[in-house]
Amino acid sequence: MTRTRSRSRAARPAAALPLRTALVLSTVVFLSACTSSAEIESGQRADVAAEAAAAGETATPLVVDTSSEQADRVRTDEDPDAAGLVPATIAEDGVLRVGVVGSGEPPLGFLADDNATVVGSEVDIASLVADSVGLELEVVNVAWEQWPLALQSGDLEAVFSNVGVNAARLELFDFATYREGVMAFTAATGSDLSIEGPEDVAGLTVAVGSGTNQERILLDWNAQNEAAGLEPATLEYYANVADTMLALQSGRIDTYLGPNPNAVYQASVGEVDIVGTVNAGWPNTTYVAATTLKGTGLVDAVQAALQHVFDDGTYERTLQRWGLGDEAVDAPEVNPEVAS
Structure with missing residues (x-):
């Protein structure tokens, strides 16, 4: 096992x-x-x-x-076809070393109650892949800014950590997709907001992270609204999620646009309501993917492993376990085309 x-x-x-x-x-x-x-x-x-x-x-x-044992984790069996695609240099020690950023909150990657073991939806997907290719999973807790160099140096063999596919990353890494990249608008509980498109944020005060995909979306929406004679949204920037939550609850902002998985967790514990979603690549579609160093060949084994768990239902069960069923994709894809 x-x-x-x-x-x-x-x-x-x-x-x-x-x-x-x-x-x-x-x-x-x-x-x-x-x-x-x-x-x-x-x-x-x-x-x-x-x-x-x-x-x-x-x-x-x-x-x-949230225990370190993770007795509720969904498991699968080995798929010989996927296992046969693992490069010999990776298979020889019987271990798949995977990086996951473990400094967040549920559901993506966070520390279990032993304050050391990284658990979450990203670990569960990595576990399914390791099961499918017949390797032992070793999870390495990495900082977000460290994972590219860790892959390039060989310290990691793959990264499962909400990494979005974009043109710049495709030059250095190979990807096998397993979720859509979705952003969520959250509001104070009981809010009557409903955000489906640019016109729905006109005149609102919206919190967003600086330099993020979601900021780019809101700036594009503001430009579209102003061209249509609508009032632009006022963008507010906060240092962390805790400050943003306080601003929402106090009424200083109308809504916050951030990663959907985190919004799912915050909504599940009653902190906010989700009042709309948008793909991170709007107006295009972007994906979250398992990330490997370009040219190693490991991505083919990962894609086959993901296809195996798509087919046997354990992929869907894992996303449902963490409330992320809305981000499911129909099939894993290697290096999808992205807008430049």
Whole structure:
């Protein structure tokens, strides 16, 4: 059985999370609930379902295990065809060394309750790939700015960490896609906002990260709105997500445009409502992908492994485990075309 290990030398300090955090998600809206596994096992699932039914919703309670053991992780079997594509230089030690940025919050990559083991949706996808190619998974906790050099130096063999495919990265790395790159508009709970396009942000105050894809989208939307005679959105910049959440809750801003996975988590614990989504490559489509050094040949094995878990259903189950079903792609693609 594939084991997941984190190198202690790369672990970064973060606040420990409770042993088991119940993220109760609805397929229509994200319900604000956080309960222990014991409470769920004693009947809370039925209570949540009854409340959702009364509100006309279909609820899918989801228990996310934040322990280092990850007993709830979805697993798959080895696919001989995928395993046969692994380059000999990588297969010889029986280990797939994968980098994941573990300094965030659920669901992507974060530290488990031992404050050392990296867990999350990105680790789970990497685990499925390792299972499929018959290798032991070794997870290395890396800082975001370190992963390109770590791949180029050979310290890492792949990166699974919400890496978006773009033209500049395609010059140096190979990619196998497994999620759409989606950004979400969040607002204070109970907000009546609904954002589907440029006209819906006209006149609003919107928080956004400087130099990000989402800032570029909002600047493009402002230009489009001004050309149509609409008032542009006012963009506000905050140093971190905590400050942004305070600004939302105090009414200083109307909405925040940031990564959808983080918004899913924040909504699941009742901090915000998701009021709209947009692809990070708007008006085009961009993807999140497993990243390998260009020319090593490993990307072909990763793509075959991903196809295996797409086919057997474990890919879909893994995304649902973390509330990311809306970001699913139909099939993994190697080095998709991107707009320059």
